[in-house]
Every structure is written in structure tokens, then in C-alpha cells.
Amino acid sequence: MSQPQTAGSPASTTYELLIVDDEAEVRTALAGILEDDGYNIRFAENGEQALQAVTDRVPHLVLLDIWMEGMDGLEVLSRLKRRVPDLPVIMISGHGTIETAVQATQKGAYDFIEKPPSVERLLLTVGRAIREAQLRKENYLLRAKSGDVQELLGVSSEIATVRQTVKQVSPGESRVMITGESGTGKEIVARLVHKGSRRTDKPFVLLAPGAVSEGTFETALSTIVGQGRGGTLFLDEVSDLSAGMQARLLKFLQDGLLPDTNTGLPVEADVRVISSTNKDLKQLVDSGKFRADLFYRLSVVPIMMPALRSRSVDIPTLVQHFLKVLSPDAQAMPKIAPATMAVLTSYEWPGNIRQLKNVCEWLVIMHAGKLVNPDMLPPELTKGDAVAGNLMESAVSMPLRQARELFEKNYLTSQLMRFGGNVSRTADFVGMERSALHRKLKSLGVDARIEGPF
Incomplete structure (x- = not known):
């Protein structure tokens, strides 16, 4: 049986909504309107039930009353957003104020609707919220599966420090050295720095020194830098550079010039350099295995990625x-x-x-x-x-x-x-x-x- 569709309905897919209100009459009235438009409805009578319901199964959208006994709607909203940041939440209230609406929006609410809502306003707002959430999810999944830039996920102070450093360093042109164990997400940080920079619309190119020989390093560097002109060059695991490769890279960083791969003539290289390592480069410098002058040119701004x-x-x-x-x-x-x-x-x-x-x-x-x-x-x-x-x-x-x-x-x-x-x-x-x-x-x-x- 086909679902009824209005201008506000997102699509033929069946979406599940959670209505959170301590008044049975309100829950019934809202459910009647939304079920007629093809939505599946679940109920919660208070904040604790709402949190448990979302823990059991995340709905596509939550309609949440602000004024409830016990845990109020704003507290529930804060907790929901910490647990499921991308869950759209529409706040409803019979006696809301502009101040309350602003506060709800700042805490992450999609919109604020006064009770009793008009049928048209309710359906349009719900439909728009679900459509936008689904689009964000589709774009997010496409980026995730294509390897595009992702966020630094987590609530720890360690990852918060990294996020703040990335935010501060991205707009400038300083070279960045990202350190950390293998698998900690150093390339993601590099891509986020590029994304937040003025070079974001230019290429992000990667060169792993361990994947090229000393004899082909300069050619590989020239080729990659040419492909990334105006963008960002990410040197992955620079501790793999041999002595000869270190000397060639240092000359490039000093002069800003590389031989053209076709003519052999020196051309200016317009790239921002970000590098990474899973080893202690200072220790390698002390032991004579890594050039100190190269280390200090690469590590203008260090970012340490914490182990999981x-x-x-x-x-x-x-x-x-x-x-x-x-x-x-x-x-x-x-x-x-x-x-x-x-x-x-x-x-x-x-x-x-x-x-x-x-x-x-x-x-x-x-x-x-x-x-x-x-x-x-x-x-x-x-x-x-x-x-x-x-x-x-x-x-x-x-x-x-x-x-x-x-x-x-x-x-x-x-x-x-x-x-x-x-x-x-x-x-x-x-x-x-x-x-x-x-x-x-x-x-x-x-x-x-x-x-x-x-």
C-alpha cells in the first residue's frame, strides 16, 4: 500500500519518529497527524524513557517537549546530541520564549515549534529535517568510502587538543609535522589542515618516501609537486628518507625550486608541505640518522596524534x-x-x-x-x-x-x-x-x- 505524501513528506521510505511529551493528549494528537502522512511513531513519556528509546533503536527524528517533569527537554536534547550528534531534534512547547528557542538551537535543535502546531508547519518542518539529515548522511558515507576528509571523532581531551591545533594552524602557510604511531590517523589530520587552509580548492597530493628509490626520488618529488601546484604536499613517514633523499628534500625546501620533468629547467614549487612520522625524529637526529636542519625546516608546527x-x-x-x-x-x-x-x-x-x-x-x-x-x-x-x-x-x-x-x-x-x-x-x-x-x-x-x- 502506497504511503500518503504531502509537500513536506521526505519520500516513500518509512521513517520512524520518536515523540517525547509527558501529556498523553499531545502525544496522541501529534501521532495522528504524522501517521496520516506515513510515518511510524514511537512514544516516550519523559526524558529517561526517551534516552532509553534512542539507546534501543535510533529513530530518524525526535519531537521533544521542553517542559517536562524531572529531566527537562533541554537536558534531554544535550544528552541526545552527545550520543547521536546527527540525530535531528525538533523542540515543541506550549509556552516557549525566544530565549528558550535560541537556547535550544544553540544546543543543537533543528527547529522550535509552538504547541499546538499547525498541521502544515509540523509536516513541512519534519519533512525538511529528515531530508537534510539523509542528505548529510549520504554525503558523509560517500566521503567515508571514497577516503575523503573525515572528522577527528571523539570526546577525549587528547583529541580535542589536536582539533584545536588543526584549527589554529590551518589558515597559515607554516609547515606542519604530524607525529604518532602507525594507524593513529596522521593522514586525516593532514587532510583536515589542507581542508581548513586557503589552498582547500587546490590538490592534496601525497608522496611516501619509502615507496620510491633514492635514484627516482627527485623525479617523483617533481612530478607530485607539479600535480599539486597551489595545493598541499603530504610527505608520509619522512623517517624513511635516506641520507641522499634528505639532502635533495632540504635543497627543495630551501630554494622552493624543482627541475621541470619535461625541460629539466628549475621551476618554482607552490605547495604547502605537511609531513608525518611514526618514529622519534629527535632521537634519529641525535643518532645522526636524520639531518637536524631538515628536521627543523619540516617541524615548524608539531602535532602529536595520541595512541588509541x-x-x-x-x-x-x-x-x-x-x-x-x-x-x-x-x-x-x-x-x-x-x-x-x-x-x-x-x-x-x-x-x-x-x-x-x-x-x-x-x-x-x-x-x-x-x-x-x-x-x-x-x-x-x-x-x-x-x-x-x-x-x-x-x-x-x-x-x-x-x-x-x-x-x-x-x-x-x-x-x-x-x-x-x-x-x-x-x-x-x-x-x-x-x-x-x-x-x-x-x-x-x-x-x-x-x-x-x-
């Missing part, structure tokens, strides 16, 4: 991102059980984000659409030192309920320590209400006053 194990608070965000990008559709996207996420956040990740992405791709292939429990993870994550104190080995000999409690206890204890014993911050991160977390900690025998590293 040092920002494990970001792992849940990254996991959801990769599963979303790599899954062919929402139904095929695996769901991660809390105990499984405890394993993922406890693992050392020697291959960093690249390894995490590979694991997520494996999960999409092997467990499409399933709830992933710890025993469904790749073996290397659940053996040896993957879980502190041989947690997995202890769990496999237990009944499911005991094993789940073991993982929950380990996971929540780790999160409390990460947030310095701050229950409110821990509750917000793990997606629970503060009172519910207190009850869970008490039932697991975890002391909420645990001392953390901060």
Missing part, C-alpha cells in the same frame, strides 16, 4: 562510526553489547584506529545485524593480555549472568577511574541516569567513591 589506548574513552564513538560507515544498511549494522564494549575499551590496540576499523569491518561481515557478545569478537581481542587480569578466561567458565556481571563491574570500575570517581560524568558517558548508575554500582558491589587518576 591513551584515549580509550573515544572507542565507543569510533566503533559506532565504523559500524555505521561499513554496514550496507541500518539493518545489517551489528549492535555492541555493554560487556563487549568493555573488552574493546580495555584492549591495547597496537594497530590503533586502523586496527579498530579492521575489527569493525570483520564484525560487519561475520555478525551482520546481530548483537555482538564478547565471545563473538576476533580471538586476538579476547586472549592473552586483551582483557586485564585474564577477564575473558575467568568469564568463559561462568554462567551468562555471572559473566555479564563480571564485565559490567570491570567496565563501570574502569569508567569511574577514567572520570576520577565523578558519577555524573560516568553516567553521561555510559548512557545511564545518575540514579540508575548508583543502583547498578551498588548491585555490583562497586564503591562509587573510587579514586581515579585525576
Whole structure:
């Protein structure tokens, strides 16, 4: 049966909306209008139910009342946006003010509608919000699968520092040196610096010194720089440069000239240089393996990419991102059980984000659409030192309920320590209400006053 469509309806696809309001009459009235236009409707009577509903299954859009008993709509909005940043939320209120509307918009609301809304305004706003969200998602997936610039995902202070440095350095012309272990995302940072620069509409070109010989380095450099004229040259892993290649690169950086690949005549090279390394270049300089003059010319502005194990608070965000990008559709996207996420956040990740992405791709292939429990993870994550104190080995000999409690206890204890014993911050991160977390900690025998590293 075809769905009724109005000018405001996004398409023939069935979209699911979550209506959050503590008045049953309002929920019923809004649902009647929206169901007549072909939408599927779910309900929540308060903020806590809304957060749980989104945790269970993310809708395409949320209609959220501002004035509710307990947790008000603005607080719910803030929490929703931290958990699902791209979820469109339309605020509704029977007695809103301009100040409230502005505040809601600043917190990430798509729009603000007064109750009772006109049918036309409601349908147009909902339709437009869903269409724009779907377009953003399609563009995002296209960029992700084509390798285009992506964001630095995460809420940790470490990645926030990187984001701030990228923002500060991008508009200028200073050379940038990005350091960090393999797989931490150094190329993404380089592309973000290029994207935020005045050269953003010019090419971003890459040269990996380890992929060319000393005899062909100058020709390769000239060719790549010619292709990237006016743009950005990214030298990936400069620690792989031989002594001869270092001398040629230094001359290029000093003179700004390279021989034309056709005529052999020197031509000016108009590129901004960004480089990266997974080794300690200062140590290589001290040992005579890397030229000090070249190091200081390349490393005008250093950016250090943290290892994933040092920002494990970001792992849940990254996991959801990769599963979303790599899954062919929402139904095929695996769901991660809390105990499984405890394993993922406890693992050392020697291959960093690249390894995490590979694991997520494996999960999409092997467990499409399933709830992933710890025993469904790749073996290397659940053996040896993957879980502190041989947690997995202890769990496999237990009944499911005991094993789940073991993982929950380990996971929540780790999160409390990460947030310095701050229950409110821990509750917000793990997606629970503060009172519910207190009850869970008490039932697991975890002391909420645990001392953390901060």
C-alpha cells in the first residue's frame, strides 16, 4: 500500500519518529497527524524513557517537549546530541520564549515549534529535517568510502587538543609535522589542515618516501609537486628518507625550486608541505640518522596524534562510526553489547584506529545485524593480555549472568577511574541516569567513591 505524501513528506521510505511529551493528549494528537502522512511513531513519556528509546533503536527524528517533569527537554536534547550528534531534534512547547528557542538551537535543535502546531508547519518542518539529515548522511558515507576528509571523532581531551591545533594552524602557510604511531590517523589530520587552509580548492597530493628509490626520488618529488601546484604536499613517514633523499628534500625546501620533468629547467614549487612520522625524529637526529636542519625546516608546527589506548574513552564513538560507515544498511549494522564494549575499551590496540576499523569491518561481515557478545569478537581481542587480569578466561567458565556481571563491574570500575570517581560524568558517558548508575554500582558491589587518576 502506497504511503500518503504531502509537500513536506521526505519520500516513500518509512521513517520512524520518536515523540517525547509527558501529556498523553499531545502525544496522541501529534501521532495522528504524522501517521496520516506515513510515518511510524514511537512514544516516550519523559526524558529517561526517551534516552532509553534512542539507546534501543535510533529513530530518524525526535519531537521533544521542553517542559517536562524531572529531566527537562533541554537536558534531554544535550544528552541526545552527545550520543547521536546527527540525530535531528525538533523542540515543541506550549509556552516557549525566544530565549528558550535560541537556547535550544544553540544546543543543537533543528527547529522550535509552538504547541499546538499547525498541521502544515509540523509536516513541512519534519519533512525538511529528515531530508537534510539523509542528505548529510549520504554525503558523509560517500566521503567515508571514497577516503575523503573525515572528522577527528571523539570526546577525549587528547583529541580535542589536536582539533584545536588543526584549527589554529590551518589558515597559515607554516609547515606542519604530524607525529604518532602507525594507524593513529596522521593522514586525516593532514587532510583536515589542507581542508581548513586557503589552498582547500587546490590538490592534496601525497608522496611516501619509502615507496620510491633514492635514484627516482627527485623525479617523483617533481612530478607530485607539479600535480599539486597551489595545493598541499603530504610527505608520509619522512623517517624513511635516506641520507641522499634528505639532502635533495632540504635543497627543495630551501630554494622552493624543482627541475621541470619535461625541460629539466628549475621551476618554482607552490605547495604547502605537511609531513608525518611514526618514529622519534629527535632521537634519529641525535643518532645522526636524520639531518637536524631538515628536521627543523619540516617541524615548524608539531602535532602529536595520541595512541588509541591513551584515549580509550573515544572507542565507543569510533566503533559506532565504523559500524555505521561499513554496514550496507541500518539493518545489517551489528549492535555492541555493554560487556563487549568493555573488552574493546580495555584492549591495547597496537594497530590503533586502523586496527579498530579492521575489527569493525570483520564484525560487519561475520555478525551482520546481530548483537555482538564478547565471545563473538576476533580471538586476538579476547586472549592473552586483551582483557586485564585474564577477564575473558575467568568469564568463559561462568554462567551468562555471572559473566555479564563480571564485565559490567570491570567496565563501570574502569569508567569511574577514567572520570576520577565523578558519577555524573560516568553516567553521561555510559548512557545511564545518575540514579540508575548508583543502583547498578551498588548491585555490583562497586564503591562509587573510587579514586581515579585525576
